[in-house]
Amino acid sequence: MPLGTVQAMTQGQLFALLPLAAAAAYALLLVALVVRGGPSNSAGRWFLTVLAGSIVWSLSLIALPPTIYVHLNAKILAAVATLLAAATSAYIGWSTERRWLLMGAVPLALSVFLDLVWPYPPFLSERRGAWQLSFGELIAISTWASLHIAILSLLLRDYRHTRLPWHVNRIIHWALFVVLTAIGELLVLMPGLWILGLGQIFRLFAIVGLFHAVTSHRLFDVRARLRRSIAFTVIVLLSAIPAAAVLFLTIWLTERFALRLTFFWAAALVVVAGGFLVYQPFRRGVERIVYRYLVGREFHTSKVVSQYSQAIARTLDVEQLAQVILTTVSDLLGVSRGALLLVTRCEEGFETEMVPGVYHSSGSQRQRFSSDSQFINTLLEEHRPLLQYDLDFNPHFEALTQEERDWLVAQDMDLYVPIHDGDNLDGIIALGPKKSSQAYRANELELIQVLAEQTVVALQNARLYSELNRQNERIRSLNTDLRKQYDRLEILDRMKSDFITIASHELRTPLTQIKGYSDILAHLNEMAPLDQEKARDLMGHITRASNRLEMLITAMLDASELEVSGMELMKSPARLEMIIQNAAAPLAHALDERHIILHCENLEEIPVLEVDFQRLVQALGNIIGNAVKYTPDHGVITASAIVVPGAGGNDDFVELVIADTGIGIDPQYHELIFEKFFRIGNPELHSTGATKFKGGGPGLGLHIAKGVIEAHGGHIWVESSGEDEQQMPGSQFHILLPVGEGTEFGELKRVESERVGDWETGD
Numbered sequence: 001m002p003l004g005t006v007q008a009m010t011q012g013q014l015f016a017l018l019p020l021a022a023a024a025a026y027a028l029l030l031v032a033l034v035v036r037g038g039p040s041n042s043a044g045r046w047f048l049t050v051l052a053g054s055i056v057w058s059l060s061l062i063a064l065p066p067t068i069y070v071h072l073n074a075k076i077l078a079a080v081a082t083l084l085a086a087a088t089s090a091y092i093g094w095s096t097e098r099r100w101l102l103m104g105a106v107p108l109a110l111s112v113f114l115d116l117v118w119p120y121p122p123f124l125s126e127r128r129g130a131w132q133l134s135f136g137e138l139i140a141i142s143t144w145a146s147l148h149i150a151i152l153s154l155l156l157r158d159y160r161h162t163r164l165p166w167h168v169n170r171i172i173h174w175a176l177f178v179v180l181t182a183i184g185e186l187l188v189l190m191p192g193l194w195i196l197g198l199g200q201i202f203r204l205f206a207i208v209g210l211f212h213a214v215t216s217h218r219l220f221d222v223r224a225r226l227r228r229s230i231a232f233t234v235i236v237l238l239s240a241i242p243a244a245a246v247l248f249l250t251i252w253l254t255e256r257f258a259l260r261l262t263f264f265w266a267a268a269l270v271v272v273a274g275g276f277l278v279y280q281p282f283r284r285g286v287e288r289i290v291y292r293y294l295v296g297r298e299f300h301t302s303k304v305v306s307q308y309s310q311a312i313a314r315t316l317d318v319e320q321l322a323q324v325i326l327t328t329v330s331d332l333l334g335v336s337r338g339a340l341l342l343v344t345r346c347e348e349g350f351e352t353e354m355v356p357g358v359y360h361s362s363g364s365q366r367q368r369f370s371s372d373s374q375f376i377n378t379l380l381e382e383h384r385p386l387l388q389y390d391l392d393f394n395p396h397f398e399a400l401t402q403e404e405r406d407w408l409v410a411q412d413m414d415l416y417v418p419i420h421d422g423d424n425l426d427g428i429i430a431l432g433p434k435k436s437s438q439a440y441r442a443n444e445l446e447l448i449q450v451l452a453e454q455t456v457v458a459l460q461n462a463r464l465y466s467e468l469n470r471q472n473e474r475i476r477s478l479n480t481d482l483r484k485q486y487d488r489l490e491i492l493d494r495m496k497s498d499f500i501t502i503a504s505h506e507l508r509t510p511l512t513q514i515k516g517y518s519d520i521l522a523h524l525n526e527m528a529p530l531d532q533e534k535a536r537d538l539m540g541h542i543t544r545a546s547n548r549l550e551m552l553i554t555a556m557l558d559a560s561e562l563e564v565s566g567m568e569l570m571k572s573p574a575r576l577e578m579i580i581q582n583a584a585a586p587l588a589h590a591l592d593e594r595h596i597i598l599h600c601e602n603l604e605e606i607p608v609l610e611v612d613f614q615r616l617v618q619a620l621g622n623i624i625g626n627a628v629k630y631t632p633d634h635g636v637i638t639a640s641a642i643v644v645p646g647a648g649g650n651d652d653f654v655e656l657v658i659a660d661t662g663i664g665i666d667p668q669y670h671e672l673i674f675e676k677f678f679r680i681g682n683p684e685l686h687s688t689g690a691t692k693f694k695g696g697g698p699g700l701g702l703h704i705a706k707g708v709i710e711a712h713g714g715h716i717w718v719e720s721s722g723e724d725e726q727q728m729p730g731s732q733f734h735i736l737l738p739v740g741e742g743t744e745f746g747e748l749k750r751v752e753s754e755r756v757g758d759w760e761t762g763d
């Protein structure tokens, strides 16, 4: 046997052992994964199947003779790629594991079927071996390739849409090792022992990378490492240029001028000596420039801290303080946005309040956290910055509630830095990602924490100061409220004494009339028997005065009924149009006499109401009566209504507005006019009259109207810009009444005809 063949055999045997070693390494990783509790999450479980698949694949490389293994090997590889796709989906959080399985299983089944039916290569070739692939194998290899392309494209999509640097790094890290796995597998598929061996080693290395990603949330910063490596290479190359140039120059000069070797050594000595002087500053300069562009700016911590302390010492306002903190950090590190969260202890635990700083506007302003919140307690206990990445992927934060998680995601921040004084957490500096999309470096995190610690006293002072301001503001507004209540009480007090005046005035006037006319009647009758005409005239006066007296006493009784027992209602279906017509009927003469137009709008479109007809006629009669009294001749009164949909699935309401073109009502009396016996102005000056312009009444009309409407579950209020007898701004009385259950049309007709009957018989 020639020596070369023996060597080749030994090499061949050596490489044949490699798959076995790889299978053992995969088995070791599998055991390590189980021991480290990997299968507790879905990504870990899927990765376990990838490792198992890798063992089978490696063993298939040695166990099967080449002709068979080529057939089977590609299929096992495609199956492992399918499992890797499912593991990727679980790791990144796509939740599409089943879809991937289906996408891999269908072509794999087809490939097995084709190889069973027609296991011949479609392309004829002189060379035999791995490159003569059957249809089935072609499908298996295409499946393997397509799965990798699909995984990487989706990872690229996620990479583009992710903004937080550590989240991006997680994607890059996973994608990097998926690519390396694919390269390793591709090399194994190639012909040639060396390439096959290299492929095995490559793949094993890549699988170790994926294993690390699945078992540990702390990954190295791929981009930062890359930048540092580039920086290092650039510095080495740039530093070598001057040395090489001098060396070449010396050689050239020696050769050019045919100088002796002693000259060369002398020149070299001069260059080395000069180099020591020039080279160091040159290298430092190169380092500074390269690091600045590739890695990031360096800063002098003590200078930054002293400038910062000076700036915050002058600030007493929380919002201003937030501005100073965040502008300093933002200028220094190029942060895209940030906010200050004020933390307060409350009964349930903690409450945070957001004070926007730079470029920040989103998120709800306040958020509650329970006293055992992982987020707050970690900041409180560990006194170090917390990354959103840790909150999302560190198993320590698994206990975060969904509400807390959602809130944190909504803030879209990258970093939370505690402002604490040992036992208490006063605030949190929340920072978004850097504009450069690079992750925060360790020295930057340290600097931010030092700044946060400098902020404690300033923040406590500012919070005390703003609390003081808030208290002052509250006291001021309480004082205003007190003033208003005082004014109201004063008016109510005045009303009490007015009541005596009004009551005696209102009651005495008709009584005096009755007494006067009866005296005249008696006197005239004594002198001579009265003729019929005269007697009718006098009796008419007496009847009108006693009617007025009766009305007053009824109103007083109604008002006291409201107070004592509330109002009892007798509900029946009624149309709003009908109620208004009945309420306005007694005023027809007055409207005519004073040339006031009563105008109704949309009333016929309003649904039938379930109300106490008589009481509503009385209430609306009072309101329309007032509109007549406080509107000058030739004015207009409008009654209009709309249906207001009830909020939150409640019943609908009807909003009736009775508007006049009268003198209007001063806003300070908008609530008081509904009080019992309240009348605007001097009670003595009112002339008693039911419909005369500004004719006063006992101050009971609106009080009764309010009682009736509220007894129906409704609400009444007035709108008017003020009282002005020149401009006549008018008043609008709004009445809300619940629609209640719908009423049959027949039922309504029956009730209406009964009502007409009642009036005809005078009941």
Ligand code: ADP
Pocket: 622, 626, 627, 630, 631, 660, 662, 663, 664, 665, 673, 674, 678, 679, 680, 696, 697, 698, 699, 700, 701, 702, 703, 731
């Ligand atoms: P009164 O029996 O005096 O009319 P009300 O309770 O009906 O008593 O009204 C209370 C006061 O509200 C009235 O004295 C009047 O000053 C004011 N008022 C009521 N309606 C109007 C209106 N449409 N325009 C102007 N002022 C009104």
